[in-house]
Amino acid sequence: MPDNSRNIYGVLAEFDGPASLLKAARQMREAGFTKYDCHSPFAIHGMDKAMGLKRSPLGYFIGTVGLTALVGMTYFIYWTSAVDYPLVISGKPYFSYQAFVPVIFAITILFSAITATLGMFILNRLPQLFHPLFNSPQFKKVTDSGFFVSVEASDPKFNKVETVSFLQTIGATEVELIGDEQ
Amino acid sequence: MQVDPKTYRVTENSKVGIIGLIIGIVGLALSGIGYMTDSAQFFHSYLVAFFFWLTIALGGLFFTLLHDLVQAKWSIVIRRIAESIMTVLPLMALFAIPVFLGIHELYHWSHADVVAHDEILQKKAGYLNVTFFIIRAVVYFAIWIIFALLLYKKSLQMDKTKDSSILVKLRRISAPGMILFALTSTFAAFDWLMSLDPHWYSTIFGVYVFSGSFLAVLSFIILVVLYQRHNEVMRQTVTVEHCHDLAKLTFGFVIFWAYMGFSQYFLMWYANIPEETVWYLHRWQGDWKDISLVIIFGHFAIPFVVLITRAAKRSFPVLLVISVWLLFVHWVDLYWLVLPNLYNHEVHLSWIDLTTMVGIGGVFVWYFWRRYTSQPLVPIGDPGLQKSIDFVNI
Numbered sequence: 080m081p082d083n084s085r086n087i088y089g090v091l092a093e094f095d096g097p098a099s100l101l102k103a104a105r106q107m108r109e110a111g112f113t114k115y116d117c118h119s120p121f122a123i124h125g126m127d128k129a130m131g132l133k134r135s136p137l138g139y140f141i142g143t144v145g146l147t148a149l150v151g152m153t154y155f156i157y158w159t160s161a162v163d164y165p166l167v168i169s170g171k172p173y174f175s176y177q178a179f180v181p182v183i184f185a186i187t188i189l190f191s192a193i194t195a196t197l198g199m200f201i202l203n204r205l206p207q208l209f210h211p212l213f214n215s216p217q218f219k220k221v222t223d224s225g226f227f228v229s230v231e232a233s234d235p236k237f238n239k240v241e242t243v244s245f246l247q248t249i250g251a252t253e254v255e256l257i258g259d260e261q
Numbered sequence: 262m263q264v265d266p267k268t269y270r271v272t273e274n275s276k277v278g279i280i281g282l283i284i285g286i287v288g289l290a291l292s293g294i295g296y297m298t299d300s301a302q303f304f305h306s307y308l309v310a311f312f313f314w315l316t317i318a319l320g321g322l323f324f325t326l327l328h329d330l331v332q333a334k335w336s337i338v339i340r341r342i343a344e345s346i347m348t349v350l351p352l353m354a355l356f357a358i359p360v361f362l363g364i365h366e367l368y369h370w371s372h373a374d375v376v377a378h379d380e381i382l383q384k385k386a387g388y389l390n391v392t393f394f395i396i397r398a399v400v401y402f403a404i405w406i407i408f409a410l411l412l413y414k415k416s417l418q419m420d421k422t423k424d425s426s427i428l429v430k431l432r433r434i435s436a437p438g439m440i441l442f443a444l445t446s447t448f449a450a451f452d453w454l455m456s457l458d459p460h461w462y463s464t465i466f467g468v469y470v471f472s473g474s475f476l477a478v479l480s481f482i483i484l485v486v487l488y489q490r491h492n493e494v495m496r497q498t499v500t501v502e503h504c505h506d507l508a509k510l511t512f513g514f515v516i517f518w519a520y521m522g523f524s525q526y527f528l529m530w531y532a533n534i535p536e537e538t539v540w541y542l543h544r545w546q547g548d549w550k551d552i553s554l555v556i557i558f559g560h561f562a563i564p565f566v567v568l569i570t571r572a573a574k575r576s577f578p579v580l581l582v583i584s585v586w587l588l589f590v591h592w593v594d595l596y597w598l599v600l601p602n603l604y605n606h607e608v609h610l611s612w613i614d615l616t617t618m619v620g621i622g623g624v625f626v627w628y629f630w631r632r633y634t635s636q637p638l639v640p641i642g643d644p645g646l647q648k649s650i651d652f653v654n655i
Contacts, residue, residue, distance in 0.1 A: 127655065134571075142569075169533065177530050180523065 088211035088259035089114075089231040090242050091218060092251035097123045099250050100226040104129040106249045107228060114234035118218075118227040137202060141194045148190035152183045211259045229257070262492040269637040275492065278630040285623025288616045295613035302611050304363030305603045309595045310617035311360060312453065313477070314625045315353050316470065316591070319446055320478025321346025322409050323471075326438050329412060329431040335506050337649035338499050338639050342485050344416055345633035346478060347409040352628050354402040356621055360453065361395055367602075368394075370459040381460055389456055397452055401445045408438040419642035428643070446471050454595075457602040461540040465525045470598075472518040473560075477591045479511045480584035485633075487581050498639060501575050502653050508574035511587070515568065519561040544597060547606035552597050559590040592618065 094100045097119060104117050108131045117126060126132075153176075160166065161173035171178070200206070212218050212229055221227055228251070230242055239256070246254050262275035296303040324343035328336050336343075364371050370389040376382045382389065411434055419427040447467025455466045463469075486499050486507070529537040544553050564583055573579045600608070639646060 124653070124655070138571075169531075171533075177527060180527070 086259050087232045087239065088214075088257045089229055089234075089237070090239075090246065091212060091215050091255050091257050092228045092230075092246040093217060093220075093253040094226045094228065094250060095252050096226060097121075100228065101125060101129050103228050103246075103249050103251070107230075110245065111236050112230060112234055113236070114231040116229050118212075118221045118225070118229065120221060120223050120225070135202065137195065137198045140198050141191045144194040145187050145191040149183060149187045152186040153179070156182060211257055214257050214260075215255060217253065217255065262489075262494055264494045264638060266495075269495070269498075269639050269641055271634040271638065274634050277488075278627045278634070281623045281626035281630060283623070284619055285621070285625070285627060288618070288620025288623055290620075291616040292613060292620045295611075295616060299611070299613065300363070301366050301603060302609075303613050303617070304359070304366040305599055306611060306613040306617045307359055307363070308367060308453070309592070309599050309614065310621045311353075311356050312595050312599075313592050313618065314349075314356070314621050316474035316595075317477050317481050317625070318346060318349045318353050319405065319442075319471075320474045320476075320481070322350065322405060323442060323446075323475055324478055324482070325412055326408070326435040326442055329428075329435040330439055332428060332432060332645075334645045334648050335503065335652045337643050337645050338495075339482055339486065339503055339507070340416070340643075341636065341639055342482050342633065343478070344413050345629055345636075346481065347405075348413050348632050349625055349628050350402070350405050350409045352624065354406065356624075357398060357402065361398070364391060364394070368456055368459070370456060385459060389459055394452060397448065401449045404441050404445050408434065408441070412438075416640055417636060420637055420640060421642065423642040423644075425644045446474070454598050457599060458540055458543075460536060463525050463529070463537075463540075465521060469518075469521045469525055472514060472521045473591050473594055476511065476514045476518055476587055479507055479514065480587040480591075483507050483511070483580050483584045484588075487577060487584075489638075490577065495638060498650050500650075500652075501577075503649075504577070504580060505571075505575050505654050506652075508568060508580055511583070512565070512568040512574065515561060515564045515587075519565075522561075543601045543605060548608040549597070549601055549606070552593065552608060556590065556594055556597055559586070560594055 092103075094103055100117055100119060101123055104126060107115050108129070115130075117123075117130060119126075156179045157174050160175075160179075165173045167173070168175070168178075217225070218227065219225075228246065230237060230246075232239075236242075243254050243256070262271065263273040264270065265272050292303065292307065295306070321343045324336075325340065325347055327333070328340055328343065360367070368389075369375050370382050370385065371391050371394075376386055387393075412431060415427050415431055415434070418424075450467040450470035454470065455461070455463065483504065486504060489495055489499065526541065529541060543549065564587060567573055567579065567583055596614070643649075
């Protein structure tokens, strides 16, 4: 087992396929690990459940921002066309809300979409240009044929020796320690 | 109601069909009395009720066409419900006959003396005349019935032969079917609903009626699923995941309906041409304004807010209430399209509105239920069936 580290970031274990990765994820959760992650070249159905991941709070952020944009834009368009600079347009009332519906709708969608995109980046802690897992040459396989479980050393259950042997008992084909420096 | 878990055949049927038939016959008989007491009211109520159930049947046809065209996987376990709904179309053709009989009560373009004094109607007479109206109606029903029965027959054939090449045939049928469905449903809405006010026109009208139609069939399918679950039938086959997906589609089509409704209104409001706005004026005067508000809030705002969360889409009590509510507001919507033709300022709810609804509805439900329970409740020959049963939302 290669040990190319002074400060240990964690452990990286390779598994031989999506099914064994799914099984390993479940066993990791049952064993009580909290700071672990699974890496695969494609999304695996049921992984969220196996890892016990909670639903993302992103929807609530988007809902809040969307609603704020809706109310804010309605008020803004009311203020510009009926209060600050009232103009009669084609004989219609100042506050002709019908005409504003497409704008209010589009602004709501726009702000929601921006929140969704930015929120996704923030919640995923992106952009992240370097990650200690890149220290492992093996990890390059994750984009085409590798299935990995990584456990961080900051996990309260982490123990350099026991975690490695535990990973081996749940079917890891290869286990290595990862340093946290470049 | 009991179902054999292996063959998905009904071993002990419930009384839904019989109760539907009895209610239907009583309703139709009472509607007959309604015809004798107030024929104008009868024909308008009848048109609303007929169109309500026709839109559900057409929604079933659209659901099946769409499913077969894209070879959807999640919806295989509920396909038989949609297929059975569309097989009611021949019955709906029968129910169209009273509309033809009441053509002079409903459509004033059908009176020669009215047309003689009306320049616009003279120009439209090439399209809006009784003979061509009936010919078109026959063509629409012929197309719908041919596609419905063809798809249904092939699907049943797949149950027996387990031949997956039938999926390809279903797709080949549904591709042209989809195009013809779009044209016929649009023109059917023009003919039967829009021509009630023959001076008025809206090109989006057909899509508006279609969006309500698909919403109605989704609600109907959800109610059938919930009824099955209530009877502890196929709970492991049609799961909360399928209900969740049906609810997602319902939510989407609540928005789509509002989008269509607003698009139609918006252009007319903006252009402000009297010949277009008069239609909305009739629906914004007197009591009709209240009905319009009920539709805006009941058909869009309330279901939108209720269905927005994931928890609501996966809650059976919420789905039950919202499906019944959506079917109700779909009826209100059709009532709002038709009845201002008869009552300009005040809304007169009549007992005939109720009897025609339950009359056609009872027979509809009986026919649907008989078809549905006479075959396996899921397409057992479909190679994707297990995938559909196992389906989960991420």
